[in-house]
Amino acid sequence: MAPTGVAIRDVREQLFDAAERVLSRDGVTALTSRAVTIEAGCAKGVLHRHFADFDAFLAELVLDRIGGLRFRAQGLRESAGTGTVVANLTATLTDLFGSVAVAIVALVISRDELRSRLRAAGSKGVPLLTEAAAVTAAYLTAEQAHGRIAPDADVDTLAPTLIGAAHLLFASAGNTEPPEEAEVTKVVTAVVGGVVRAG
Known part of the structure; x- marks a missing residue:
């Protein structure tokens, strides 16, 4: 669930899109799991519920x-x-x-x-x-x-x-x-x- 209580339809795509926005706007050094979840507007633990770790997330993104x-x-x-x-x-x-x-x-x-x-x-x-x-x-x-x-x-x-x-x-x-x-x-x-x- 998103913080507003609205179900996240496609969490993976939402997180991927958020990571791309952070990358494009702020560059590689700013890309962290926290930055991605903040950009995606979802709870801190959402990324780690769907991916083993941050590098696994990044590999799936690529x-x-x-x-x-x-x-x-x-x-x-x-x-x-x-x-x-x-x-x-x-x-x-x-x-x-x-x-x-x-x-x-x-x-x-x-x-x-x-x-x-x-x-x-x-x-x-x-x-x-x-x-x-x-x-x-x-x-x-x-x-x-x-x-x-x-x-x-x-x-x-x-x-x-x-x-x-x-x-x-x-x-x-x-x-x-x-x-x-x-x-x-x-x-x-x-x-x-x-x-x-x-x-």
């Missing part, structure tokens, strides 16, 4: 957001052959990094125990960024099938290059306004412009 990325991947793959390659990638990268992906990556990098738990759960590389690169590579491969990316383009190199460049662009903005669409488009064009074909 895995949940990776699941959301996989859902986005379907939309990106379906966009292959429509619009323009640069516009599709710009929109996807803005959506990904305009959320809390930058803060989640910083969180993963800052907590050894969290990284260990994510590795144990099967996550490789830098969680979220690794999955984003895989999603991007799959999209670029689909665009190759449509003839809109050169057949000899190395999508397995282009994809992580795009993700890394976009991550740096958005991370540099910090908690201020995110980069303008034109800035993201410029990065995407610089990385894939040489392999994009008309059509």
Whole structure:
């Protein structure tokens, strides 16, 4: 129950959303179990009733957001052959990094125990960024099938290059306004412009 006596419908999602707000607003160092429960507007013990400890909570948060990325991947793959390659990638990268992906990556990098738990759960590389690169590579491969990316383009190199460049662009903005669409488009064009074909 919430302090007001109203039942909490989806406690996990409420706590995840609260953690993202704390991360986005106050940064990694401010993210504590107490900060999350205060932000969520629930009793102090609620988080520990649903998760073994705070790192277990954080691991579930990251895995949940990776699941959301996989859902986005379907939309990106379906966009292959429509619009323009640069516009599709710009929109996807803005959506990904305009959320809390930058803060989640910083969180993963800052907590050894969290990284260990994510590795144990099967996550490789830098969680979220690794999955984003895989999603991007799959999209670029689909665009190759449509003839809109050169057949000899190395999508397995282009994809992580795009993700890394976009991550740096958005991370540099910090908690201020995110980069303008034109800035993201410029990065995407610089990385894939040489392999994009008309059509």
